Amino acid sequence: MRILVTGGAGFLGSHLIDRLMQQDHEVICLDNFYTGNKRNLLHWFNNPNFELIRHDITEPIRLEVDQVYHLACPASPVHYQFNPIKTVKTNVLGTINMLGLAKRVGARFFLASTSEVYGDPDVHPQSEDYRGNVNCIGIRACYDEGKRMAETLTYDYHREHGLEVRVVRIFNTYGPRMLPNDGRVVSNFIVQALQGKPLTVYGDGSQTRSFCYVSDLVEGFLRLMASDHTEPVNIGNPGEYTILELAQTIQQRINPEADLVFEPLPQDDPKQRQPDITRAKNWLGWEPTIPLDEGLTKTIAYFRDRLQTP
Ligand code: NAD
Ligand code: UDP
Numbered sequence: 001m002r003i004l005v006t007g008g009a010g011f012l013g014s015h016l017i018d019r020l021m022q023q024d025h026e027v028i029c030l031d032n033f034y035t036g037n038k039r040n041l042l043h044w045f046n047n048p049n050f051e052l053i054r055h056d057i058t059e060p061i062r063l064e065v066d067q068v069y070h071l072a073c074p075a076s077p078v079h080y081q082f083n084p085i086k087t088v089k090t091n092v093l094g095t096i097n098m099l100g101l102a103k104r105v106g107a108r109f110f111l112a113s114t115s116e117v118y119g120d121p122d123v124h125p126q127s128e129d130y131r132g133n134v135n136c137i138g139i140r141a142c143y144d145e146g147k148r149m150a151e152t153l154t155y156d157y158h159r160e161h162g163l164e165v166r167v168v169r170i171f172n173t174y175g176p177r178m179l180p181n182d183g184r185v186v187s188n189f190i191v192q193a194l195q196g197k198p199l200t201v202y203g204d205g206s207q208t209r210s211f212c213y214v215s216d217l218v219e220g221f222l223r224l225m226a227s228d229h230t231e232p233v234n235i236g237n238p239g240e241y242t243i244l245e246l247a248q249t250i251q252q253r254i255n256p257e258a259d260l261v262f263e264p265l266p267q268d269d270p271k272q273r274q275p276d277i278t279r280a281k282n283w284l285g286w287e288p289t290i291p292l293d294e295g296l297t298k299t300i301a302y303f304r305d306r307l308q309t310p
Pocket of ligand 2: 076184202203207269
């Protein structure tokens with residue numbers, strides 16, 4: 001098949017492209033390199049099945065493809081809050097453009113949505129029928145509401161135009177190719193510990209997250225895309241940790257001498273998050289296979305190497 005991956009130069013997109021290329025598909029990557037990097041895809045540059053197009057998805061584009069994986073959108077709060085209006089444009093105009101492209105050529109459309117559609121959840125763990133608790137005027141809203149609108153648009157194209165759609169709600173994912181300055185918690189703590197700097201715990205560190213290793217997530221993407229299920233599916237690792245536990249784990253693993261410092265909790269920071277993955281298990285036969293300890297080993301090795309390379 002010929003497959004379009006938007007945001008394919010980023011963290012998750014580049015891992016997805018690796019799997020698609022290994023399956024001998026033709027892959028077209030669209031990216032504006034806001035948080036993505038050609039370095040993540042260099043190993044495919046000489047392969048005739050691979051094409052890279054520098055393009056901002058807020059502008060329309062015509063391409064002939066069989067499937068679209070739509071991932072383009074900055075994912076880290078630091079990056080999506082840097083220019084919140086652009087984040088909304090990427091999620092709304094960009095998603096309309098990609099849905100329009102898929103509709104024109106009859107391609108199956110896959111949306112990378114997020115656990116952030118559940119906001120600061122008052123139901124725990126979160127299953128797909130929970131409708132969420134999002135502050136629509138807060139600093140996370142450009143992303144949370146942007147993704148909620150992207151889901152709305154996806155289902156409207158499905159109902160109005162019969163587009164085949166798949167929607168994944170991704171929970172916190174980590175692994176090689178996250179940016180060292182990404183601002184997300186796993187990369188921050190690892191880079192800080194490796195550089196001998198204090199690990200910055202926001203608030204008292206009692207808020208929780210559940211961390212999925214990237215290869216598990218991508219396996220879930222492929223199974224969902226190949227399935228017959230139109231409704232949203234959570235993909236994430238239900239292993240739930242407080243942020244303080246994560247800081248202490250990384251501190252012990254890399255540098256027990258490193259300090260922990262407590263900094264103010266950002267506005268609207270969700271207090272707890274854990275995926276209910278019943279749907280993924282029943283519909284896709286999917287569950288995570290890489291425990292946090294093993295995933296951290298691989299991720300720490302990546303950052304050690306990355307920080308030594310100019
Ligand atoms: P990332 O920031 O590494 O990748 C996003 C990619 O999209 C980058 O390559 C960036 O340059 C590109 N991009 C951004 N705006 C664009 C635009 N207007 N036009 C073209 N390209 C654009 O983030 P990621 O972690 O790889 O996330 C990928 C997708 O998964 C995002 O949609 C994100 O919302 C979703 N997601 C990720 C996580 C996670 O834990 N990593 C969790 C939930 C949802
Ligand atoms: N966090 C932290 N220190 C950091 C970066 C993040 O304590 O250096 C916290 C953040 O406040 C949040 C959690 O870690 O409670 C996860 O943050 P991240 O930005 O990785 O993801 P998200 O909040 O979008 O789930």
